Amino acid sequence: MASPTNEVITVSVPPETGYVHVLRAVTASVAARLPIPFDGIEDLRLAVDEACAWLLARGPSASAMTLRLRPLDDRLEAEVSIDVSDGPWPPPDMEQSLPWRILSALVDTLSVNTDGGGPSIRVTKRTLEPSRAT
């Protein structure tokens, strides 16, 4: 049992504040399929909000914002990215910044990357117990 599923859920939206709620809703919906408690789901929604707002502020000329969700054995991984950054990423003094402080309090792990070319923020939230592989 408990072998990680290989499911990946990917959603891309225009990089606009008005679409953030779509990503938030998808995150909650996927999280609810795992044994993640209500508190944790609420934290994830806030984290997706915060991550999107942060990226949108850093990349006004981006043309897409993408959410990638990976339900893993014992956690849910959520990564938000945009395709273009209009400044350095990660930003200078990142760990002092408000988004960083907020995000690190909401999730179990937090990292910023530039894997796919554009800036991304990856967070994970643990499940109550290893989820049943389906």
Added chain:
Amino acid sequence: MSSVERPIGSTDREVETELFRRLPDDAEAREQLVRMFLPLAEYLARRFDRRGEPLEDLVQVASVGLLNAIDRFEVERDVQFSTYAAVTIIGELKRHFRDKGWAIRVPRRLQEVGLRVNAVLPELSQELGRSPTVEEIAARCEASPEEILDAMEAVQAYSTTSLDSPVGEEGAAPIDVLGGDDPSLEILEGWASVAPAVKDLPERERRVLYLRFFRGLTQSEIAKEVGVSQMHVSRILSQTLSFLRGAVLEEGDPLRETEPHGADLDGT
């Protein structure tokens, strides 16, 4: 007449400050402030246009927001009036839509589920000794997990559009930064340099932030401590964070983060 004469080289900010100093007794000064900022109210009202409300009504609502902002603004605070006014006016506009919109746009079934979730959350948390999963909530509410999620989203969507409470409407007095032994003042020290707007938060909002981000309490623990429902805590947190974000970004564009979300108001 006795309008303020602008000394050569003085800035709008100085004129503005001078006018505020003459309040609340000087009706003329108030009048002049209204004239100065009416375009802002009209501009914001237009941004809420195309929602099936006559524009004049929206301008009316926005003007009420402007008057409230003028009456409540404190010159001593280190906030630009235009920022403060924009937040207050948007709050007024959103409240206008919320008051008219919530009952109609959120299906009755979801409202009921939302209320039941509110009631069931503390029970279940108590029984389980932890926050329940959506499945557990659904079972107790005799609803499907999808309905629980829809209700959560509806409560959020409806509420993220209302910025009014974090900026001190509804009688929640903005805090006196210097006074008291309130432990949540710690969050001011910790966050003030990166989020100056923290000091404009009413006490309850600041306390919720403090409990979540400095003490690391979960939303259900905060709900118990503050004496409101967990859904309410969730709403306070998301509103307050977006308020802080808006204020953080405002140097670039004060309206960026307070842009109305059409889909939210329309109930998607």
